[in-house]
Amino acid sequence: MAFLKLQNVDKYYGKLHAIKGVNLEIENGEFIVFVGPSGCGKSTLLRMIAGLEVINGGELILDGKDITTTPSAQRDLAMVFQSYALYPHMTVEDNMSFALRLAKVDPAEIQEKVEKAAEKLDLTAYLKRTPKMLSGGQRQRVAIGRAIVRSPKVFLFDEPLSNLDAALRGQTRVEIAELHRELGATTVYVTHDQVEAMTLADRVVVLRDGIIEQVGTPLDLYDHPKNRFVSQFIGMPQMNLLPADFLPAVAEGSAEVGIRPEHMKAVGAEGAALSGVVELVESLGNETLIHMKIAGKHQIIVRQYVRTELKIGDTVGVEFDASRVHRFDSEGLAL
Amino acid sequence: MQSSSAGNRFVPRLLLSPAVATLLLWMLVPLGMTLYFSAIRYNLMSPELTGFVGWANYEFFVTNPAFTDAVLNTLVLLGSTVFITVAFGLAIAMLINDPFPGQSFVRILLISPFFVMPTVNALLWKHMMMNPIYGVLAQVWTFFGLEPVNWLQDLPLFSVILMLSWQWMPFACLIFITSLQSMDREQLEASDLDGATYLQKFRYLYLPHMARAITVVIMIEVIFLLSVFAEIFTTTNGGPGTQSTNLAYLIYNEALVNFDVGSASAGAMFAIILANIVAFFLIRIVGKNLD
Ligand SMILES: Nc1ncnc2c1ncn2[C@@H]1O[C@H](COP(=O)(O)OP(=O)(O)O)[C@@H](O)[C@H]1O
Ligand SMILES: [Mg+2]
Numbered sequence: 001m002a003f004l005k006l007q008n009v010d011k012y013y014g015k016l017h018a019i020k021g022v023n024l025e026i027e028n029g030e031f032i033v034f035v036g037p038s039g040c041g042k043s044t045l046l047r048m049i050a051g052l053e054v055i056n057g058g059e060l061i062l063d064g065k066d067i068t069t070t071p072s073a074q075r076d077l078a079m080v081f082q083s084y085a086l087y088p089h090m091t092v093e094d095n096m097s098f099a100l101r102l103a104k105v106d107p108a109e110i111q112e113k114v115e116k117a118a119e120k121l122d123l124t125a126y127l128k129r130t131p132k133m134l135s136g137g138q139r140q141r142v143a144i145g146r147a148i149v150r151s152p153k154v155f156l157f158d159e160p161l162s163n164l165d166a167a168l169r170g171q172t173r174v175e176i177a178e179l180h181r182e183l184g185a186t187t188v189y190v191t192h193d194q195v196e197a198m199t200l201a202d203r204v205v206v207l208r209d210g211i212i213e214q215v216g217t218p219l220d221l222y223d224h225p226k227n228r229f230v231s232q233f234i235g236m237p238q239m240n241l242l243p244a245d246f247l248p249a250v251a252e253g254s255a256e257v258g259i260r261p262e263h264m265k266a267v268g269a270e271g272a273a274l275s276g277v278v279e280l281v282e283s284l285g286n287e288t289l290i291h292m293k294i295a296g297k298h299q300i301i302v303r304q305y306v307r308t309e310l311k312i313g314d315t316v317g318v319e320f321d322a323s324r325v326h327r328f329d330s331e332g333l334a335l
Numbered sequence: 336m337q338s339s340s341a342g343n344r345f346v347p348r349l350l351l352s353p354a355v356a357t358l359l360l361w362m363l364v365p366l367g368m369t370l371y372f373s374a375i376r377y378n379l380m381s382p383e384l385t386g387f388v389g390w391a392n393y394e395f396f397v398t399n400p401a402f403t404d405a406v407l408n409t410l411v412l413l414g415s416t417v418f419i420t421v422a423f424g425l426a427i428a429m430l431i432n433d434p435f436p437g438q439s440f441v442r443i444l445l446i447s448p449f450f451v452m453p454t455v456n457a458l459l460w461k462h463m464m465m466n467p468i469y470g471v472l473a474q475v476w477t478f479f480g481l482e483p484v485n486w487l488q489d490l491p492l493f494s495v496i497l498m499l500s501w502q503w504m505p506f507a508c509l510i511f512i513t514s515l516q517s518m519d520r521e522q523l524e525a526s527d528l529d530g531a532t533y534l535q536k537f538r539y540l541y542l543p544h545m546a547r548a549i550t551v552v553i554m555i556e557v558i559f560l561l562s563v564f565a566e567i568f569t570t571t572n573g574g575p576g577t578q579s580t581n582l583a584y585l586i587y588n589e590a591l592v593n594f595d596v597g598s599a600s601a602g603a604m605f606a607i608i609l610a611n612i613v614a615f616f617l618i619r620i621v622g623k624n625l626d
């Protein structure tokens with residue numbers, strides 16, 4: 001029995017059908033990440049779980065209880081907002097203890113919980129400050145602290161790292177992963193950043209236009225995308241797509257074939273399965289990305305971990321690992 | 336270094352000085368003249384009596400039995416109007432904050448009393464609302480089988496407070512509505528998840544957020560309400576007796592009814608002192624919200 005279950009949930013904004021009958025089962029303790037392009041409905045779906053948006057159809061079940069129409073206060077969930085949404089007139093301590101104070105929890109117990117959370121998040125020295133006096137990273141940790149002192153059934157995160165600079169983002173990502181391992185709490189995490197999705201998630205949910213495109217472990221999505229959209233969304237640089245007639249040997253009945261850049265190799269032009277003209281060489285030190293154009297119009301990227309002598313305008317051949325080829329039919333579904 | 340930075344500041348100060356000097360003159364000349372008039376015998380009814388009288392004008396003004404009443408009335412008027420406008424202004428601003436059909440129309444209606452001139456406001460209330468025979472309130476009272484209240488006769492100060500509140504509440508409301516619009520939505524949502532009720536949100540999120548707006552409203556209202564005159568002049572003439580006489584009206588009474596410019600000037604000095612006392616407490620109480 002799933003811990004958190006979305007059954008056919010729908011959301012309309014006026015005429016706009018923002019969430020189109022989503023089904024999802026989340027197990028207790030799982031770390032689920034929603035990814036998808038901007039505007040696909042990730043935040044909306046998360047806010048529906050939180051009770052901040054009315055659910056127009058379907059059911060939401062938490063721990064065996066139907067909470068479709070339960071007010072958010074009674075859902076026992078905690079959310080970390082993109083803007084952190086700290087209470088600006090309260091100290092860090094008051095921010096973290098707010099929910100417990102409203103719930104009339106024993107002050108000694110509140111004190112203990114806040115201190116424990118502050119210690120875990122390295123905030124002990126800042127308990128008496130207001131959010132104004134904190135750095136972005138510290139505010140972010142206060143927002144997380146406010147969530148964990150409540151020991152909620154589910155943690156919800158809406159793009160919590162998007163306001164941090166790159167270095168801090170990487171560090172906080174690791175901290176969130178550690179925190180999840182330690183607390184083992186069920187977590188739903190929204191991001192548009194696939195690195196966050198791949199590194200944090202037990203399972204990733206890929207959304208597009210209010211529909212779930214695929215659910216699976218990060219590597220599952222990477223190795224077996226169910227359709228063209230997922231194959232393009234997961235992986236950086238994107239999977240190369242070519243019309244089937246370029247590769248008759250492996251295409252067999254598909255409309256399009258996809259090959260990840262690292263499964264291709266630049267070789268001499270003669271006798272290669274494909275050949276193209278080099279358009280750009282990106283040398284990143286540990287890897288080299290060779291951008292080339294096949295038949296003058298199909299852009300592909302080859303990734304290799306040895307440096308190259310190739311220059312722009314050179315004609316090169318491309319070899320690939322036939323067992324790693326993805327085939328898609330004319331609808332974009334994987335075969 | 337020291338001297339050069341001091342020299343650097345000289346030019347800006349020099350350039351500022353004409354403006355500062357004008358403002359100082361603008362303030363000091365009338366103040367000086369008032370001070371001077373308050374120390375001489377200066378009654379338009381008996382222009383032959385002149386000369387320096389020391390504190391006599393002050394003594395005369397303070398020992399006037401109307402004086403204590405006027406000071407009390409001024410403070411009651413001020414306190415009640417500020418309290419009523421802030422309380423109702425907050426309540427109404429909160430009430431119409433969430434979107435509903437016709438919201439902008441309701442806002443315009445709410446704000447419109449502020450654009451009515453004080454004299455017109457007073458006349459409207461005096462004749463249209465509070466007239467004991469044909470006034471709207473009298474009609475309502477009669478409809479319920481009650482004896483119509485003779486507002487301006489029986490409850491003069493309250494009537495003036497009512498008019499002023501009607502006039503100033505839109506101002507408070509307008510400032511509060513503006514302030515509410517900058518309230519962070521995600522904070523409210525976070526408090527939803529934290530289990531806050533509407534009242535708790537009001538207490539812990541809305542009020543602190545609006546502290547600055549409330550301070551501004553109180554400050555501005557105090558400045559204007561300390562010297563209310565038109566409403567009293569048009570409706571009660573300070574009466575019956577001294578029941579609705581405030582300091583401003585008393586000074587007017589001395590200067591232009593009794594033609595005693597000396598004593599009126601002494602009264603004006605008291606008004607300045609009273610304003611400063613009020614300002615002192617005001618800044619002590621609410622000033623810390625303006626950091
Ligand atoms: N309050 C709203 N009113 C109307 N449309 C909305 C509202 N919130 C979101 N939408 C629309 O719903 C869709 C999904 O939005 P959202 O869930 O915020 O996307 P994202 O995946 O970027 O978080 C978008 O097309 C957006 O324009
Ligand atoms: Mg979003």
